[in-house]
Amino acid sequence: EAGVTQFPSHSVIEKGQTVTLRCDPISGHDNLYWYRRVMGKEIKFLLHFVKESKQDESGMPNNRFLAERTGGTYSTLKVQPAELEDSGVYFCASSPTSSYNEQFFGPGTRLTVL
Amino acid sequence: AQKVTQAQTEISVVEKEDVTLDCVYETRDTTYYLFWYKQPPSGELVFLIRRNSFDEQNEISGRYSWNFQKSTSSFNFTITASQVVDSAVYFCALSEVPGTASKLTFGTGTRLQVTL
Numbered sequence: 165e166a167g168v169t170q171f172p173s174h175s176v177i178e179k180g181q182t183v184t185l186r187c188d189p190i191s192g193h194d195n196l197y198w199y200r201r202v203m204g205k206e207i208k209f210l211l212h213f214v215k216e217s218k219q220d221e222s223g224m225p226n227n228r229f230l231a232e233r234t235g236g237t238y239s240t241l242k243v244q245p246a247e248l249e250d251s252g253v254y255f256c257a258s259s260p261t262s263s264y265n266e267q268f269f270g271p272g273t274r275l276t277v278l
Numbered sequence: 279a280q281k282v283t284q285a286q287t288e289i290s291v292v293e294k295e296d297v298t299l300d301c302v303y304e305t306r307d308t309t310y311y312l313f314w315y316k317q318p319p320s321g322e323l324v325f326l327i328r329r330n331s332f333d334e335q336n337e338i339s340g341r342y343s344w345n346f347q348k349s350t351s352s353f354n355f356t357i358t359a360s361q362v363v364d365s366a367v368y369f370c371a372l373s374e375v376p377g378t379a380s381k382l383t384f385g386t387g388t389r390l391q392v393t394l
Contacts, residue, residue, distance in 0.1 A: 197381065207387075220381060266325055267382060272322070
């Protein structure tokens with residue numbers, strides 16, 4: 165069974181540009197999460213989808229971040245316009261409805277904003 | 279608010295030594311889950327263990343063991359006879375409302391370096 169996949173693995177952009185990160189969860193997992201780790205700090209929650217609906221988006225830093233999950237399958241996280249402080253590793257995780265919180269993580273996308 | 283503290287930023291040990299990674303948490307919830315994840319050099323977070331707040335029994339899995347103490351709000355992780363393959367960043371995490379899907383609150387991680 166394929167795990168959580170994320171694309172791209174690395175992205176280097178300039179301040180002011182737009183970047184879109186993609187996450188493909190494990191097939192059949194209703195729950196999809198986005199997290200971010202800024203260098204040396206803790207991994208912080210961004211938001212949680214249940215199928216195509218946003219269950220909790222309390223961790224989204226500001227309105228420059230837009231997450232979607234069309235059809236309840238893969239998800240995208242767009243940053244527009246990117247700022248220097250957006251640099252970090254963005255993790256996606258998924259879990260089935262009955263998983264009691266065990267989340268399966270992808271390898272992350274390393275975003276560098278210059 | 280929930281908080282997880284991993285005071286050890288980096289630990290370096292020689293192979294075959296035992297090592298303990300500390301985790302202290304804060305939560306106002308009476309029911310919660312605690313987790314440990316491993317992040318090897320490949321980058322993905324690998325699930326190691328989940329512990330329910332009602333279950334304070336220590337757990338052992340091979341060379342890994344976990345000591346959960348509610349009295350001190352700690353959930354420490356010990357690797358016995360460490361190996362080079364144990365080199366990774368280890369994260370402790372906490373979630374509320376067991377039985378439903380909810381976000382994880384992570385600590386800052388402890389980087390473990392095991393050398394020959």
